[in-house]
Amino acid sequence: MNIDVDTAAADLRAAALAAREASRALARSSHAERQHALRAAARALRAHMPAILDANAIDVAGYEGTPALRDRLRLDEKRVEGMAVGLEEIADLADPLGRVQSEWVRPNGLQFQRISTPIGVIGMIYESRPNVGADAAGLCLASGNAVILRGGSDSFNSAQAIHAAIAEGLREAGLPEAAVQIAPSRDRAFVAAMLRAAGLIDLIIPRGGKGLVTRVQQESRVPVLSHADGLCHTYIHAAADPAMARTILKNAKMRRTDVCGATETLLIDAAVAPGLLPEIVADLAALGCDFRADDRARAILPDLTPAAEGDFSTEWLDKILNVAVVDGVDAAMAHIARHGSEHTEAIITEDAAVAEQFLNGTSSAVVLWNASTQFCDGGEFGFGAEIGIATGRIHARGPVGVEQLTTFRYQVRGSGQVRP
Amino acid sequence: MNIDVDTAAADLRAAALAAREASRALARSSHAERQHALRAAARALRAHMPAILDANAIDVAGYEGTPALRDRLRLDEKRVEGMAVGLEEIADLADPLGRVQSEWVRPNGLQFQRISTPIGVIGMIYESRPNVGADAAGLCLASGNAVILRGGSDSFNSAQAIHAAIAEGLREAGLPEAAVQIAPSRDRAFVAAMLRAAGLIDLIIPRGGKGLVTRVQQESRVPVLSHADGLCHTYIHAAADPAMARTILKNAKMRRTDVCGATETLLIDAAVAPGLLPEIVADLAALGCDFRADDRARAILPDLTPAAEGDFSTEWLDKILNVAVVDGVDAAMAHIARHGSEHTEAIITEDAAVAEQFLNGTSSAVVLWNASTQFCDGGEFGFGAEIGIATGRIHARGPVGVEQLTTFRYQVRGSGQVRP
Numbered sequence: 001m002n003i004d005v006d007t008a009a010a011d012l013r014a015a016a017l018a019a020r021e022a023s024r025a026l027a028r029s030s031h032a033e034r035q036h037a038l039r040a041a042a043r044a045l046r047a048h049m050p051a052i053l054d055a056n057a058i059d060v061a062g063y064e065g066t067p068a069l070r071d072r073l074r075l076d077e078k079r080v081e082g083m084a085v086g087l088e089e090i091a092d093l094a095d096p097l098g099r100v101q102s103e104w105v106r107p108n109g110l111q112f113q114r115i116s117t118p119i120g121v122i123g124m125i126y127e128s129r130p131n132v133g134a135d136a137a138g139l140c141l142a143s144g145n146a147v148i149l150r151g152g153s154d155s156f157n158s159a160q161a162i163h164a165a166i167a168e169g170l171r172e173a174g175l176p177e178a179a180v181q182i183a184p185s186r187d188r189a190f191v192a193a194m195l196r197a198a199g200l201i202d203l204i205i206p207r208g209g210k211g212l213v214t215r216v217q218q219e220s221r222v223p224v225l226s227h228a229d230g231l232c233h234t235y236i237h238a239a240a241d242p243a244m245a246r247t248i249l250k251n252a253k254m255r256r257t258d259v260c261g262a263t264e265t266l267l268i269d270a271a272v273a274p275g276l277l278p279e280i281v282a283d284l285a286a287l288g289c290d291f292r293a294d295d296r297a298r299a300i301l302p303d304l305t306p307a308a309e310g311d312f313s314t315e316w317l318d319k320i321l322n323v324a325v326v327d328g329v330d331a332a333m334a335h336i337a338r339h340g341s342e343h344t345e346a347i348i349t350e351d352a353a354v355a356e357q358f359l360n361g362t363s364s365a366v367v368l369w370n371a372s373t374q375f376c377d378g379g380e381f382g383f384g385a386e387i388g389i390a391t392g393r394i395h396a397r398g399p400v401g402v403e404q405l406t407t408f409r410y411q412v413r414g415s416g417q418v419r420p
Numbered sequence: 421m422n423i424d425v426d427t428a429a430a431d432l433r434a435a436a437l438a439a440r441e442a443s444r445a446l447a448r449s450s451h452a453e454r455q456h457a458l459r460a461a462a463r464a465l466r467a468h469m470p471a472i473l474d475a476n477a478i479d480v481a482g483y484e485g486t487p488a489l490r491d492r493l494r495l496d497e498k499r500v501e502g503m504a505v506g507l508e509e510i511a512d513l514a515d516p517l518g519r520v521q522s523e524w525v526r527p528n529g530l531q532f533q534r535i536s537t538p539i540g541v542i543g544m545i546y547e548s549r550p551n552v553g554a555d556a557a558g559l560c561l562a563s564g565n566a567v568i569l570r571g572g573s574d575s576f577n578s579a580q581a582i583h584a585a586i587a588e589g590l591r592e593a594g595l596p597e598a599a600v601q602i603a604p605s606r607d608r609a610f611v612a613a614m615l616r617a618a619g620l621i622d623l624i625i626p627r628g629g630k631g632l633v634t635r636v637q638q639e640s641r642v643p644v645l646s647h648a649d650g651l652c653h654t655y656i657h658a659a660a661d662p663a664m665a666r667t668i669l670k671n672a673k674m675r676r677t678d679v680c681g682a683t684e685t686l687l688i689d690a691a692v693a694p695g696l697l698p699e700i701v702a703d704l705a706a707l708g709c710d711f712r713a714d715d716r717a718r719a720i721l722p723d724l725t726p727a728a729e730g731d732f733s734t735e736w737l738d739k740i741l742n743v744a745v746v747d748g749v750d751a752a753m754a755h756i757a758r759h760g761s762e763h764t765e766a767i768i769t770e771d772a773a774v775a776e777q778f779l780n781g782t783s784s785a786v787v788l789w790n791a792s793t794q795f796c797d798g799g800e801f802g803f804g805a806e807i808g809i810a811t812g813r814i815h816a817r818g819p820v821g822v823e824q825l826t827t828f829r830y831q832v833r834g835s836g837q838v839r840p
Contacts, residue, residue: 024757028781098780106802110791117783119813198637202813217618223643223814244836251838337444359831360518361448363537371530371834380839381830382526393539393622393827394643395815407813410801411779414791416664418671419800 008189009196012148015181016200019121019146022178026144027118031095033173038091038138041169042084045134048165049080055161056130063128063154073128073155083134083162086385087169090138093384096402097144111413116406118144120202123194124387125216127208128152133159136205137166137180139387143405146179148201150194152208153186195220205400207388210315225400227391229341230260231315232373235332235358237349238271242279244370245348249280251372252346254287258317260389261344261376265312265322267332273325274300281323289319296325312339329354333361340364342391344376344398365390365397428609429616432568435601436620439541439566442598446564447538451515453593458511458558461589462504465554468585469500475581476550483548483574493548493575503554503582506805507589510558513804516822517564531833536826538564540622543614544807545636547628548572553579556625557586557600559807563825566599568621570614572628573606615640625820627808630735645820647811649761650680651735652793655752655778657769658691662699664790665768669700671792672766674707678737680809681764681796685732685742687752693745694720701743709739716745732759749774753781760784762811764796764818785810785817 026034045052056075063070099116106112122145126132133149140147151159163182170177183190194201198221205225206216213228234252236245252263268277277300281291292311293304304323312322312335326332329347336345346368347358355369366376376399378386383401390396396404446454465472476495483490519536526532542565544556553569560567571579583602590597603610614621618641625645626636633648654672656665672683688697697720701711712731713724724743732742732755746752749767756765766788767778775789786796796819798806803821810816816824 024781024783027783104802106800110795110800112801120783218641221638223812241836247836248838255839355833359833361444363444363447363540363829366830366832368832369834371832371837372839374839375530375832375834375837377839380526380530381532382524392643397828398830407815408817409783410786410818412786412788412791412795413775413779414789416661416667417791417795418668419675419792419794419797 004187004189005192008187009193011184012190012193012197013200015148016121016197018178019148019181020200022176023118023120023144023146025176026141026146026179029144029175031097033175034141034144035091037169037173037175038087038141040172041138041166042087044165044168045080045084045087045162048161049077052080052158052161052165053077055157058157059128059155065154069128073130073158075130075158079131083131086135087138090142090385090402093142093402096142096406101408108417109415110417113411114408115411117409119405119407120145121200122147122405123150123197123201123204123222124148125150125191125194125204125206125212126152127212128155130155130158130162132207134162134166135385136207136387139385139402139405141179143402145405146181148181148183148194150183150191153188156186192219195222198222205388223395225388225390225392225396227260227341227343227389229315229391230262230343230389231265231313231339231341232261232263232344232376233265233267233336233340234263234346234348234373235267235329236269236272236276237329237347237351237354238269239351239354240272240348241350242272242276245276246280246283248346248348248370248372250283250287252374253284253321254289254319255372255374257319259374261374262317263321263346263373264315265324265339267324267326267335270296270325270327273297277301277323284321287319289321291321291323293323294325297323300325315341329357333358336362336364343389344368344373346371346373424607424609425612428607429613431604432610432613432617433620435568436541436617438598439568439601440620442596443538443540443564443566445596446561446566446599449564449595451517453595454561454564455511457589457593457595458507458561460592461558461586462507464585464588465500465504465507465582468581469497472500472578472581472585473497475577478577479548479575485574489548493550493578495550495578499551503551506555507558510562510805510822513562513822516562516826521828528837529835530837533831534828535831537829539825539827540565541620542567542825543570543617543621543624543642544568545570545611545614545624545626545632546572547632548575550575550578550582552627554582554586555805556627556807559805559822559825561599563822565825566601568601568603568614570603570611573608576606612639615642618642625808643815645808645810645812645816647680647761647763647809649735649811650682650763650809651685651733651759651761652681652683652764652796653685653687653756653760654683654766654768654793655687655749656689656692656696657749657767657771657774658689659771659774660692660768661770662692662696665696666700666703668766668768668790668792670703670707672794673704673741674709674739675792675794677739679794681794682737683741683766683793684735685744685759687744687746687755690716690745690747693717697721697743704741707739709741711741711743713743714745717743720745735761749777753778756782756784763809764788764793766791766793
């Protein structure tokens with residue numbers, strides 16, 4: 001065991017030092033060079049199609065998980081082509097580096113500029129979904145960051161084959177191959193080594209289920225961008241347009257129930273609940289949704305299943321909706337503050353003043369007025385691809401695209417100034 | 421011992437929950453209310469002058485440290501007045517909250533705004549310098565953050581008395597007193613509880629010596645803004661103006677040797693070293709500076725003390741300068757990458773192209789051209805006061821003023837949009 005741990009730590013250290021060196025070259029690289037590498041990597045993914053599918057077939061054959069998880073692991077020509085197109089779309093994004101975020105001149109003549117720069121070395125930890133590795137490599141490369149990829153061990157062969165194609169793109173663009181690295185073995189000790197690599201890795205991004213993310217959050221010595229829960233609320237205010245409320249609820253809960261932006265809890269004002277709640281419940285029940293209701297909701301619809309202790313803090317990711325009747329926007333915001341996960345919340349109302357109260361009084365990363373919570377997505381935000389969703393308070397929040405994969409530096413230009 | 425730990429954990433939890441509640445009120449507060457609280461706290465500091473000086477006298481009487489540290493602990497009317505003026509200056513800063521950092525509209529009509537918001541609850545851990553607590557409270561309040569202050573145990577009485585004045589300011593402005601809290605005892609277990617308080621505290625800011633900061637960085641489960649080292653370099657390029665180089669070096673090394681922005685290492689191009697290095701060494705030696713030189717520098721000035729293993733990675737914070745002769749900007753940047761601390765570096769040259777190479781190729785938080793490294797300071801940046809200097813890659817870098825004590829939220833305004 002100690003041998004594994006020591007080997008993993010040594011492997012990680014070697015990978016991280018090479019990544020650091022590569023990150024310096026990336027920081028000096030031009031947008032055109034990074035675009036070239038991304039497009040060459042896309043071409044290489046297509047050219048390596050047979051090798052990638054063969055490698056994936058080995059992973060799938062050896063896989064013993066559920067059919068749903070096997071489907072996430074399985075690649076076909078369409079999915080590999082999708083990865084290639086994804087890299088090309090990332091290449092088309094505006095350069096997030098070298099942007100002047102602010103500039104000013106001091107009375108002593110010193111000229112200050114705050115410039116966007118890469119973060120450095122990112123560690124990406126994800127489950128057995130091969131496409132996540134390609135997307136992450138593309139987004140890190142586009143933002144000038146080196147990345148160390150550690151995908152689920154069940155996708156080891158697929159990940160190696162995809163990495164080979166991306167490395168070919170880097171070579172073709174004259175950028176260091178070490179800019180995108182991959183765990184050299186399935187050894188889980190490599191993940192532990194990544195989480196201990198403060199100073200070697202600048203940022204860890206876990207992408208996967210709550211178990212993976214929570215473990216990373218608890219064990220990491222390196223800063224982490226992540227979200228463990230997406231316990232999203234939709235609040236129907238007394239002044240909501242009933243038709244809009246019904247349309248949005250159907251989408252927010254049922255468009256996809258397995259995404260982190262899906263609404264898990266409906267909060268509805270007592271003033272409109274008697275008339276509107278039965279309609280919404282009927283809409284969603286017709287789509288196969290089940291409910292967990294508080295006493296006030298069951299006073300209106302006695303057949304609804306009573307909400308048990310903890311239901312309002314449960315992210316179902318399923319066809320289940322928590323329902324609570326509240327008295328106004330303050331009560332709704334208080335419920336969200338108590339049970340929410342700082343992810344995404346929506347208010348539905350025609351009252352602009354109340355909407356502003358909600359938009360400004362709710363601390364979640366994304367707050368919507370008269371729209372579906374399922375809009376919490378990098379593509380829907382216009383970011384192009386996203387590497388994940390962040391619910392922390394530091395550095396990045398909401399969908400994380402290339403812009404939030406940067407940091408900044410102050411450049412100060414003088415003419416011999418010394419400090420008094 | 422366990423009793424202490426449990427008590428400290430319970431104390432911290434109670435303080436953090438009250439702080440979270442208070443942070444919500446702060447997030448909703450107006451700039452005028454926060455300005456009112458800061459100015460009222462300044463008045464209260466003056467009104468409580470006798471109590472504060474009495475409390476400080478107890479701390480000083482019981483203090484057993486060095487005279488230098490005792491001086492940092494001691495308060496007099498001038499220093500308390502300085503704290504009050506500091507709070508008033510913070511009150512005069514522009515509101516960092518509610519700023520629209522970016523906004524855009526999507527083809528589906530959704531209106532996106534990225535708005536600056538408070539971080540939430542900040543934990544401030546500092547040494548026995550009472551003024552640091554007042555500054556931190558002021559900066560957190562101005563940025564809408566609640567703060568839990570834990571100063572050095574030797575300044576316990578002083579900190580309590582200062583806190584009482586600030587609490588009075590909060591009361592007078594109608595803001596919750598819990599917005600600024602202070603460790604209830606000297607118990608060091610309270611610090612450990614703060615570092616474990618992920619989810620309760622959003623950000624830890626340690627302010628003090630390397631020992632304190634390093635311990636916090638290593639033990640904290642909460643994100644940390646800090647700098648452990650300020651190993652700053654000044655690089656004299658071959659095309660430097662010799663007179664400017666001499667003036668800047670005197671300031672960068674000797675203005676104050678005990679600040680993190682002081683230059684610790686001089687890198688000088690071989691092309692100009694034979695003529696210029698002896699002049700610079702003479703300038704600094706006349707001010708009492710000692711040197712640690714590499715072989716190439718000693719080939720020019722054989723009397724210089726040879727640099728020992730590790731000297732080039734040592735932050736002296738004293739009248740000692742490391743000296744190395746290098747061959748051009750790439751060698752200088754490589755030396756900085758190997759020995760630097762991501763804090764502040766300067767290049768002195770009349771060659772604009774080389775300067776840009778250095779400004780863009782050095783990853784430190786602050787990079788200067790033809791100016792003294794001692795300009796790395798919130799006041800000199802025009803930020804007003806600073807809560808510290810950050811050298812991490814995430815969230816904040818360089819001098820941290822009120823702006824970097826904020827995070828952001830996306831507000832999305834729609835008209836019934838649902839996701840396709």
